[in-house]
Amino acid sequence: MEYYLTNYYKLLSSLSLAIDFNSRGIMKHHQRVALMALQIGKLYGLNQGQLENLFSAAIMHDAGSSTWEEKARLTKFYFLETSNHCIKGYELFKDHPLFGAVADIILYHHDRWDGKNNRSGLKFREIPIESRIIHLADRVDVQLRDENYILEQSKNVCLNINNEKGKLFDPQLVEAFNDLAQRECFWLDLQSEFLNEILAHHCPLKSHKSLSYSEVIAVAETMARVIDNKSPFTHRHSRGVAIVANYLAENAKLNKLECLNINVAGLLHDLGKLGIPEAILNKPGKLDAQEYNMIKRHSYYTYHILNMVDGFEKINHYASCHHETLAGTGYPFKLDSSDLTTGARIVAVADIFAALTEERPYRGIMEKNAVLSILYKQIKGGAIDPELTHLLIDNYDLALEARNQITG
Numbered sequence: 001m002e003y004y005l006t007n008y009y010k011l012l013s014s015l016s017l018a019i020d021f022n023s024r025g026i027m028k029h030h031q032r033v034a035l036m037a038l039q040i041g042k043l044y045g046l047n048q049g050q051l052e053n054l055f056s057a058a059i060m061h062d063a064g065s066s067t068w069e070e071k072a073r074l075t076k077f078y079f080l081e082t083s084n085h086c087i088k089g090y091e092l093f094k095d096h097p098l099f100g101a102v103a104d105i106i107l108y109h110h111d112r113w114d115g116k117n118n119r120s121g122l123k124f125r126e127i128p129i130e131s132r133i134i135h136l137a138d139r140v141d142v143q144l145r146d147e148n149y150i151l152e153q154s155k156n157v158c159l160n161i162n163n164e165k166g167k168l169f170d171p172q173l174v175e176a177f178n179d180l181a182q183r184e185c186f187w188l189d190l191q192s193e194f195l196n197e198i199l200a201h202h203c204p205l206k207s208h209k210s211l212s213y214s215e216v217i218a219v220a221e222t223m224a225r226v227i228d229n230k231s232p233f234t235h236r237h238s239r240g241v242a243i244v245a246n247y248l249a250e251n252a253k254l255n256k257l258e259c260l261n262i263n264v265a266g267l268l269h270d271l272g273k274l275g276i277p278e279a280i281l282n283k284p285g286k287l288d289a290q291e292y293n294m295i296k297r298h299s300y301y302t303y304h305i306l307n308m309v310d311g312f313e314k315i316n317h318y319a320s321c322h323h324e325t326l327a328g329t330g331y332p333f334k335l336d337s338s339d340l341t342t343g344a345r346i347v348a349v350a351d352i353f354a355a356l357t358e359e360r361p362y363r364g365i366m367e368k369n370a371v372l373s374i375l376y377k378q379i380k381g382g383a384i385d386p387e388l389t390h391l392l393i394d395n396y397d398l399a400l401e402a403r404n405q406i407t408g
Helices: 008-019 029-044 048-058 068-074 083-093 100-107 129-141 154-163 171-181 184-190 195-202 213-228 237-251 256-268 271-275 289-295 297-306 313-320 342-356 368-380 386-394 396-403
Strands: 003-007 208-212
Touching (some): 029 048, 029 195, 100 129, 237 386, 256 313, 368 386, 386 396
């Protein structure tokens, strides 16, 4: 079995940043929750295995929430209906080869200590300790405001947490939090420019971990579901691009490693769309100039998120260049044919094909002749690779059939 060698911490923390996009930008909510959770967990006396599961769950705990609207609701301290995204997160992770062990932690991470209104029916120590810790850390973080100096906020945060001792939160965990809260560094770390390095220091995982290709693809498939849940019109787009891109790569006789890289790139190419408002993605009409300019930043975001992951250099190029053109008229980098590798060209063709054969808010699924007409125009205009596009056209029905096998 062949392996990627990657920094596992960087992989998880970078993907968590994508989940943290909301109307105020990247909030680093998951990193802050993970940092607090690890410190509380260590003080409470969790063992190494528990700390590893705590980190993995904390750094991805809101993966079940993709829309800005739901994320905004979750920032309210007393938000009551929290189970929807917990269940979605559980479904994402329950059969995952890397994250299966944290699925239950994510499912229960908003359960109250006293059990009131918990859909699970659990209360007190029946709730996994890691879930209880994440719940407490999460409710600390939603009270913090970046525009206000952190030490001026700590007193009020502590008051609110202690008012819920024995109700929302495990009393012993509140005591551990109170111990940490006396230290200025605990608060300053949360608003620090060096948050990433601080969290890496506390992280219990081995920094470098060899992941099999199947494990990397499993991580990418999970993120593809998070991305595509952003809009009902893209509920299988990323997985569709990956299947078509992989099909093209295999038919172009690329080697196994290149096919795998292209598959992962297809799954992650729209990672930056988590940073685009749903109102734009779901608009039933043509985008205006300002809205189109906002759309253009999604592949820029994809580039910078994937750029944080060691060993993903090729994957990043293939993924983030899917709106570049051979003529140099694309975005966001204005690359041209001299810069775009075969992998990047394949993902670009697959993305256009997938988009045209899917429903959009402003049109239905396009018929084959209309799709072919657009593909030929794209070739003529110097946008996409002629040879790869003709390879797709020659296998149109088979590629479409493969894409249509996606369920869920």
